[in-house]
Amino acid sequence: MSSRPATEPLLTLSPDEVHFWVVEPEGVTEPRLLEAYRALLDEGERERHLRFRFEKHRHQYLVSHALVRTTLSRYAPMAPEAWRFVTNAYGRPEVAGEGLPPLRFNLSHTDGMAVCAVALGVDVGADVEDALRPGQTVELADSFFAPAEVAALRALPVERQRERFFELWTLKEAYIKARGAGLSLPLDQFAFHLEPGRLPRISFDPRMEDEPEAWKFVPLRFSERHPAAVAVRRDRGLPLRVRCQRTVPLAGEGEPWFVSA
Amino acid sequence: MNRDELKQAVLDSLAAVAPEMNAAELRQDEPLREQLDLDSFDFLQALVELDRKLSVSIPESDYGRLTTLEACVDYLAGRLGEQVH
Numbered sequence: 089m090s091s092r093p094a095t096e097p098l099l100t101l102s103p104d105e106v107h108f109w110v111v112e113p114e115g116v117t118e119p120r121l122l123e124a125y126r127a128l129l130d131e132g133e134r135e136r137h138l139r140f141r142f143e144k145h146r147h148q149y150l151v152s153h154a155l156v157r158t159t160l161s162r163y164a165p166m167a168p169e170a171w172r173f174v175t176n177a178y179g180r181p182e183v184a185g186e187g188l189p190p191l192r193f194n195l196s197h198t199d200g201m202a203v204c205a206v207a208l209g210v211d212v213g214a215d216v217e218d219a220l221r222p223g224q225t226v227e228l229a230d231s232f233f234a235p236a237e238v239a240a241l242r243a244l245p246v247e248r249q250r251e252r253f254f255e256l257w258t259l260k261e262a263y264i265k266a267r268g269a270g271l272s273l274p275l276d277q278f279a280f281h282l283e284p285g286r287l288p289r290i291s292f293d294p295r296m297e298d299e300p301e302a303w304k305f306v307p308l309r310f311s312e313r314h315p316a317a318v319a320v321r322r323d324r325g326l327p328l329r330v331r332c333q334r335t336v337p338l339a340g341e342g343e344p345w346f347v348s349a
Numbered sequence: 350m351n352r353d354e355l356k357q358a359v360l361d362s363l364a365a366v367a368p369e370m371n372a373a374e375l376r377q378d379e380p381l382r383e384q385l386d387l388d389s390f391d392f393l394q395a396l397v398e399l400d401r402k403l404s405v406s407i408p409e410s411d412y413g414r415l416t417t418l419e420a421c422v423d424y425l426a427g428r429l430g431e432q433v434h
Contacts, residue, residue: 136383141374145386178413198388223366223394231397261389271389274409 099162101189101208106320108214108332109159109204110310113151113197116336122147124338125154128169151337152202156195158337159204164188168338180268194265201314213266215258216316225253233260234279236291251315256280258317259288259305266303266319280305287349288317304328306349350403350429352422359421362398366391377418405429 101107116122129137133153140146157168160183172184183191190209195202198218205214226249229238233256241252259280264273277293288305292298301324308316308330322328328349334342350358360372367385375384382392392412399405405428407415414424 139379139383140386141371141384142369142386148386217390221390223390224397228390228393228397231400232393257390271392271412272409 098165101163101191101206103208103210104322104327105207105329105331106212106306106318107159107206108308108316108318108330109155109206110332110334111151111155111202111336112200112334113148113202114200116151116339118339121336121339122150125150128154128157130169130172148197148202152195152197152204154337155202155204155335156193158335159206160191160193163191163206176268178268178270178272180265180270196261196265196316198314201310203310203316205318207320211266211268211319211321213262213264213319214316215261215265216310216314217254217258217261218313219251219254219315220313225250225257229253229256232275234276234293236279236281240282252282254315255282255307255317258315259290259307259319262305262317262319263290263303266321267298300324304349306330306347308332308347352426355403355422355425355429356418358399358402359418359425362395362402363387365398366394375418380416381418381421382416399425403429 137146137149140149157171160166160171161168166188173181174184175181183193191206192210192212193204193206194212194214195204196215198216199221200218201216203214203216205212226241229241237256241249241256244252260275263278264270267273277296279291281289281291288307290300290303290305292300302321304320304322304324306318306328308318310316318330320328330347330349331344332347333344363381363385364370366387370385381387396407403425405425407428411424415421
């Protein structure tokens, strides 16, 4: 990754785009850089940072929140430490304040990776998972997913079920995060339908009061073990371009790549 | 089931998703999610474990009440009292 000069112009984000910034927190170890990240956090973030019982989680939190702040500052003339956030009733953070471009963002992290999705003025949700994490998968789907998803998952050869579980899981997480309501939305009242070569489709139980044509969903993969997905409230018939870029906040960036949907 | 037994059931369920956890170090009145960096996947795994141990089903609308260890015990005491076995 090359170093970015401090004078690099702001990036523009158009309504038909989502930008996805990717960092591998475990690879960021330089003490000077971590000190700089700590200086970016506000008081609430510092308190929360110290609340984790394990250093691994403190580190992931620090790098992830540096990612959010430095990412937002790529799109508006605001210093990374100057961003203020408000949270909704379910704890989802949003940019506070007026007079800025209407940036919406969503952060997700897991072992080995953190991602931040940014969109302009629309609901956006992102999720990345470590597919090698321990835990039940198909059994979890049995308990919480929609019957159509469970049936499709169970119909696959056993050796493909775990991978498909995480494809579904990242999509479902991205959707509930875009809605800003987290797990209070019942995971069994909406279903993803996956077909080779086609973008995922969603269907809703009437109780969800949502419209399948109002959403775009894009599955992504950032490493062999890291499936991810993004959900954007955008008419399903309209194009969407996902711009992905690896970064080390305040240190350097890779070349962007694009996924069209 | 008394409160100590409920607390142990919660701790055992958490240990299944956060095996490195030291129960003695957990703060009773701070959000578990923040102390242990639990994500949705961990949370649902823990619910499956709790259901296995206590035969308790918890509706999504109540997830927001399962914050601290104390709050979980309070909630489960009430919930198990309501459920007809």
